[in-house]
Amino acid sequence: MIELRDLQKAFGPNRVLRGVNLTIPRGESMVIIGGSGTGKSVLLKCILGLVTPDAGQILIQGQDAAKADRDAFLARFGMLFQGGALFDSLTVWQNVAFRLLRGAQKRPKAEAREIAIEKLRRVGLKPEVADQFPAELSGGMQKRVGLARAIAAEPEIIFFDEPTTGLDPIMAGVINELIREIVVEMGATAMTITHDMSSVRAIADDVAMLHDGVIQWTGPVTRLDNSGDPYLDQFIHGRAEGPIEAVR
Numbered sequence: 001m002i003e004l005r006d007l008q009k010a011f012g013p014n015r016v017l018r019g020v021n022l023t024i025p026r027g028e029s030m031v032i033i034g035g036s037g038t039g040k041s042v043l044l045k046c047i048l049g050l051v052t053p054d055a056g057q058i059l060i061q062g063q064d065a066a067k068a069d070r071d072a073f074l075a076r077f078g079m080l081f082q083g084g085a086l087f088d089s090l091t092v093w094q095n096v097a098f099r100l101l102r103g104a105q106k107r108p109k110a111e112a113r114e115i116a117i118e119k120l121r122r123v124g125l126k127p128e129v130a131d132q133f134p135a136e137l138s139g140g141m142q143k144r145v146g147l148a149r150a151i152a153a154e155p156e157i158i159f160f161d162e163p164t165t166g167l168d169p170i171m172a173g174v175i176n177e178l179i180r181e182i183v184v185e186m187g188a189t190a191m192t193i194t195h196d197m198s199s200v201r202a203i204a205d206d207v208a209m210l211h212d213g214v215i216q217w218t219g220p221v222t223r224l225d226n227s228g229d230p231y232l233d234q235f236i237h238g239r240a241e242g243p244i245e246a247v248r
Contacts, residue, residue: 001026001157001189002047007056009042016042017053018213024206026061029183029190031200031221033235034210035244040193043210044159047191048077060157071104078155078188080179082162084142086134086149093130096120096148105153119148123178140171147175151182158183160192164199176202197236200224209235211244 007020016039024030032040045051047058049065058065065073086095096116100107107115117127123144134142143163150158163179164172176199183190183203192203200207201221208218209232217229224236234242 001028001061002191003057003059003062004043004047005057005059007043007046007053007058009039009046009051009053015213017046017056020056020210020213020215022208022215022218024189024191026189027187029180029192029203029205031192031194031204031207032210033193033195033197033200033207035195035235038210039213040210041161044161044191044193048079048159049073075105075153076156078150078153078158080143080146080150080158080160080163082165084134084139084146086142086145088134090133091130092120092125092132092134092137092145093117095134095145096130096152098149099153115152116148119152120145122151122182123148124174139166140168140174143167143171143175144178147178147182151186154186155188157189157191158186160190160194160203162194162196163192163203164194164196169198172196172198173202179203211235 002024004020004022007017009017020043032043034040042051046053093113093116096119097112099105100112100115117130120129125141125144160179164175167175180203194200204221206218207221207224209216211231217227217232219227227233230243234244
């Protein structure tokens, strides 16, 4: 579904992506791990076209993303943002139905509201929540609303940006389970960026480690603990000593 070929991006002298090569099969859940500042978010933004890569190619089902119709291209994606990124001035249902109330996917207001309430139910929220505002919800509920919004338009590809940031361990576990269930149900292709290893083990089919601007290791989540890669081994066990230098 997604193929990255020699993707490169620099900001001045800082070479963030130095030639990323990665393939994400259709219907698979790929989790990208790596330390803070290794370029995970930049990689995601490059795929979405929010940042223009300096070199390389992004293919979506074999089509060059740079040559695709922008609206049609973005219509294929859903996104759960870090921190929720809900619109304060809109009610919960309007947040969930944001895409359905605008543009090429526009639906009648009553239909959009009905879909939004159904998606809220899917993530474990009652219909009464629909007319509340984000500020009236807990952090875990806001994250669920963000997840409902990500799946509202039935996207083929869903991106999850640090989905459990700021949540307590129990709520993080709930969100991880929801993400896994929904991705499987929808048959969607998923790409998650995180450094939360409990999320990795709960969500991933495959894992890729981004380090020093390249994919250091990639493989099935079942090989995570016996990969034989010293970089991955140091990262997943949180060791200070190893080939990855800790910034002091």
